[in-house]
Amino acid sequence: MVMAKHHGRTEPRIWTRPLRELTPDTSLGFEVIDFAEQILRVHLYPWQRWLLIHALELLDDGVTYRFRRIIVLVARQNGKTMLASVLAAWWLFVDSVRHPDRVPPLKFKIVGTAQNLDIAREPWTAVKTWCENDPKTEEEQEVAIPTLQRATAKVSDTNGKEYIKARSLAHYEIRAAKNARGKPAARVILDELREQTTWDAWKALSPTTLSFWNGQLWGISNAGDARSVVLADQRAAAIEFIRDWRRKVESGLMTAERYKDGHDCSIGLFEWSAPDDCAKDDVDAILQANPSIGYGAQTVENVLAEMVGSPDADYRTEHLCQWVTAQIDSYIDVNDWNECMAKPFEVRIPHGARTVWGLDVSVDRSYTWIAAAVFDEDNRPVVSLREHRKGLMWVPDYMKQLAEESGMWEVAIQSKGCPAMEFIEPLAKLGFTVHEVDGSHIGLATGRLRDRVRERRLVHAPQPLVDTAIEGGVTKVIAENEAWDRRRSLVDISGVAAITVALWALETCEPPKPEKSAYEVYDFAGF
Structure with a gap:
């Protein structure tokens, strides 16, 4: 045939x-x-x-x-x-x-x-x-x-x-x-x-x-x-x-x-480019990005062969003509991350479920990012970006209001080597339980996020700023573990860093005493 x-x-x-x-x-x-x-x-x-x-x-x-x-x-x-x-x-x-x-x-x-x-x-x-x-x-x-x-x-x-x-x-x-x-x-x-x-x-x-x-x-x-x-x-x-x-x-x-x-x-x-959400081996997408196939030396088989040994970003840019954030091999596989994505209202959060906020600041101190982590009814961690604004001065008042409205008074912050550490003391004075993620644990926290994505046990919302950071973020080695590197990354990865510490605290840190439990429940779409 x-x-x-x-x-x-x-x-x-x-x-x-x-x-x-x-x-x-x-x-x-x-x-x-x-x-x-x-x-x-x-x-x-x-x-x-x-x-x-x-x-x-x-x-x-x-x-x-x-x-x-x-x-x-x-x-x-x-x-x-x-x-x-x-x-x-x-x-x-x-x-x-x-x-x-x-x-x-x-x-x-x-x-x-x-x-x-x-x-x-x-x-x-x-x-x-x-x-x-x-x-x-x-x-x-x-x-x-x-x-x-x-x-x-x-x-x-x-x-x-x-x-x-x-x-x-x-x-x-x-x-x-x-x-x-x-x-x-x-x-x-x-x-x-x-x-x-x-x-x-x-x-x-x-x-x-x-x-x-x-x-x-x-x-x-x-x-x-x-x-x-x-x-x-x-x-x-x-x-x-x-x-x-x-x-x-x-x-x-x-x-x-x-x-x-x-x-x-x-x-x-x-x-001539492949659709953004296509699989790397989608033949129709390959034909859309490679218009000379069938008329010259280029073939579908040649393009598919380039998948072997090529970083995801390289292959998509050169052979699918897709825009990517960086020419790097993503620390977290982009396809795995996309598999963990859920639409708003598809995930059920138990009434009164414990929520941990994560906070991070971009390396140039231009933006502050606030993330959230919570378990759903199937005991899967659900993470999302809650807020993203210019500057730092607005953070204490915003966090206090957020905690008073939700009843959630836990926040995770990297405690060394990043601008966010200066919020530890002000938030503690406001009554927050501050989970400090120090240098020796930030690599473990970064690895945990990748593990949950690989295992398909993580759930996240479709949020372009976070998706871009996942694709373009760069890591560095800290105490023999890989951790997010804000300075070498070609995009601002602070949103992902905030999610990373929030997830770490949710899964590994002791919750606060019961008197500050939640009375209002936030569903997945509210993060």
Whole structure:
């Protein structure tokens, strides 16, 4: 029996809709596809053709690009480099001479950049092999394209000064991101946008295209992590536009023409990614993130093979194109954590059940987190985040009010090496039983949380701030045990730290005397 061949999804999961029907009159993408087929002898994948048609949409005047910023997200090994190579060659030899009255070819500059020069060099090298007049090897002679060779004036491959100059005087140069600042550029390719952990390169390059009539910047990448500040910001802006479009245009509240007149429609997002909550071996999710499957060397089996030995975060980012908080192997397995999640009102808490609050403060003292731990009717610990606010001064009054309303006067706090320890004395004076979790026990407490998750004996609510910290938290070794490391973690893990000490106190510490038992019961949804 022959199994059906899998094919990746041509249409991205998240994308910006066109303002009108896309035809050869309303998108230059069709022209790029013809250029690739007829001149470069490159047969583009369906997803690449789809992207070019949608990304190179024209406004009503038939000459101006709709998008000035284009963000493309797709999993690794799907043909991003070839797409960039074809696009750069078409810009250099065709698009640069389209409107000499507005942008003389002499001023038409294409800049390819990335975090390091080697990444930026990959598409540039492909263009170089197509157009170089003096190929060095027989192999290079075979792939050289006479039409482009005749249109090329000079190729410089001196390290740090790589450029290709067309006979029209348009030119294509590459730079490392740290050297990105320069004269205005008509077109920019910012490869591996996820690696831009500061705004330096973006601030240097983005204004260069804005100063050009019909300038365009392409940011191409796979998914990012907590450090990918530029990609996160641009993606968020594009997603907000997509949501607004759905609310107003797709709902029928206004026409696309009317919407265009009152909104900035110049940012486009085209994201081939797996849904956030999918299993790592979900074939449909793999096909959504890997659109070249079935058309080239990439296969479902190749992607599945990468699961073996790969940290969860690495696999999801590179092969499912999913956003993760950090490129680390999570101390607590994310899938195990998700298995312990319950919806509000699904868990029954006995009347008068003992509750222990957990308190922690972010390492920069900007936020205080209060968590809760309680046993349900099946004697499983139920943990959740109760409060999360800026600053510290509000904590004593809030905790007193919380205890008076609930009858719960136990709080757990790490007693050494963290800002939260300064609340021990004030809360004790207010009448709380303060369970101090010292340095020798904080590692045991952290391990206990992981054990309960592994055993599926823990229950927690769906709370994004905590879920993010579970995925991105980093641990350190204290007395031969692993404990949460606030400083090295790429996200604020104080919420998880608060849950950790609350759970430890609930399961290992003696409760207070009976006179301060609870009279009001908080259900799971109330935490």
